[in-house]
Amino acid sequence: MVHATAVVGLGRSGASAARLLSAQGHTVWLLERRRTPQLHSTAMALRQEGLHVQLDCALTFLEQLNPRAVVLSPGVGWAEPVLVQLRRRGVPVHGETELAWQTMTSAPWIGVTGTNGKTTITAMVSHLLQQAGRDAPICGNSGATATELALERHRGRRPDWVVAELSSFQIEASPTIAPHIGIWSTLTPDHLDRHGSFAAYGAIKAGLATRSAIPVLNGDDPEIWRRRNRWPAARWITCRSGAALQPHRQAALSIEEGVVTGPTGPLFSANVLSLPGQHNRVNMLLATAAALETGLEPGRIAAGLRSFPGVPHRLETIARRQGVTYINDSKATNYDAARTALAALDGPLVLLAGGRAKQGDAHGWLQAIAAKAAAVICYGEAGDGFAAQVQQTCPQVVCQRLPDLGEAVPRSHALALEQGVPTVLLSPACASFDQYPDFEARGEHFRALVQALGEATPRANPEPPGEILEELQKPCP
Structure with a gap:
């Protein structure tokens, strides 16, 4: 051979x-x-x-x-x-992302990781740089694969910055990736079936911060903050007053009386970003801290944040039907992400949840359902288990079990009209692999089903576009 x-x-x-x-x-x-x-x-x-x-x-x-x-x-x-x-x-055994790193070491990298938030932060950082005239393509767990970008630039012009979303799978198999700026957003249990324990999963994420020349870290995340002694020179952000991190660490960015504030004083209003939820304020501060490290001026950053549209499949408004707004949060593939989505929206609402369940603590998610949901439709492989949990913990919430989104979406519309609630939220709290190749395919099918609600003769279960049915072996969150 x-x-x-x-x-x-x-x-x-x-x-x-x-x-x-x-x-x-x-x-x-x-x-x-x-x-x-x-x-x-x-x-x-x-x-x-x-x-x-x-x-x-x-x-x-x-x-x-x-x-x-x-x-x-x-x-x-x-x-x-x-x-x-x-x-x-x-x-030598290493991941596809490591190969791209070895090929593109001449360009500075911004690596973004975290259990949740990394896709939004990656898109936000790239948007801020691109709006300021920098060539800053996205690769890794979103956008192009890392080696697609490396192949495109193999004989072409070097980018000003490579903005890479990095999952635990990619970091684990990429031992020499050392970004110039490394952003770590959140740490909650995920992918324990692959990594074996929360400690092992956390160690993989922490490894990226350790290898980064400038770690940019979320001081409001208790698990990241607990590890703070590993990175004495990190840039820490907090949505609280900067005094919340003292005397242990100085905040690089904080929010003081509604103003994003750095060590030298106020920068711009904390309301420049239109995306809902406290988690998006965290995302904004992390992206801003990274953008400042690249040399962008606060005024340019504020302008870029005002024009940032968000990302598909993350609290994405799809349509409004008979007074009911449909929101696609297919990217919520674990309990914590789904809890964050519920916290970001006003209730009451109808929730669609299901798919292939992951290991994790459902307590906070169930509390959020009790606070915000008028009804829950549980579907897919996790449907029976989810329905049992919701019925036991939230007996006041209407809970129904259906096989798939094809039946769940029309039923959610009927429930929203019956209950008089203005919002239907797809936030599955699950992986998609029981019925879809990835969360994007799930989100696109949801979009098609919602669009079918407005048709004169709606189809019961429209198929997703053909390209999303391809069994692509895509990166994992």
Whole structure:
């Protein structure tokens, strides 16, 4: 067998990593455990580019291949036994994002991580820089995959900044990524099935802050704040008065009497951002602190925040039907994100929740349901469990169990009209993988279903657009 570089996973990340390696002169074998018509089509296209592609291929094939290095897509577990053995033998094994980092080290990186908030912060930082005339593309867990961006810039102009959203999966498999600015938004339990414990998950996130030249950290998050002694020179933000962090740390940014304030004094009104919720004030301060570190002036930052539109699938207003507003929060893939969404909105509302449940503490989420929801529709794989929890903890809330969004959305409309409430919120508190390839596909299907409510002859369960049905192996939050 040719002594090649192996890429594991034939999603966007794997395909772009393989193309980048090939452009760099490597012999590449791309391995995929699944076999579907879409994957077969992708494999045929890659073979025409000179890449070797093996479908329906167990990871143990790596032992036969004897690769010189292995590059992993984010969905491939870091602790797979064959990968552990290869690392012990000295074979370089790293993630697709690490490959992009090694390719684009000449450009300064802003790495953004956190259990929740990282997608909004990533988009906000890029928007602020782009509005100020800087070339600051997004990559990683949102936007282009990191290697797609690296391949695009392989022979082109270096960006002024690379703004990378980094999940725990990507950080775990990228041991040398060291951003110039590292932003850490929140830390609550997530992905425990993959990482084994909250301590291990937190250590992965903390590793990015430690390797960053300038850590920008959320002083209002108790778990991040508890680790503060690890980063004595970090830039800390708080939505409280800056005195709240003293005498332990000096706040780089705080909110004093409704004004974003730095160590030298007031910068601009804290109301420049139109997005709802206290969590978005945290996001604004983290993005502002990073933008200040890049040299942007406060006036430019304030102007950029005023024009920031938000991100799809995160508290995104979809439509208004018969006085009922529909909000898409499909990106809320855990209890804490869904609790934050409920806290950001006025009640009462109808909540749609369900999908594939994750490990975590549901107590705060259930308290938020009791405070804000008039009715809850539980659907998908987690539907029975969610319905039992809601009925036990929130007996005053109307709770119904339905199989999927196709039935849940029309029923939510009827419930909203019956209950006289103005809002229907999709905030699943779950992964999407029981019924969708990713949370984007779930959000787009919700959008299609809401749009169908306004049709003269609505379809009971319109299919999502074809492109979101492709089984893409996309990065995870």
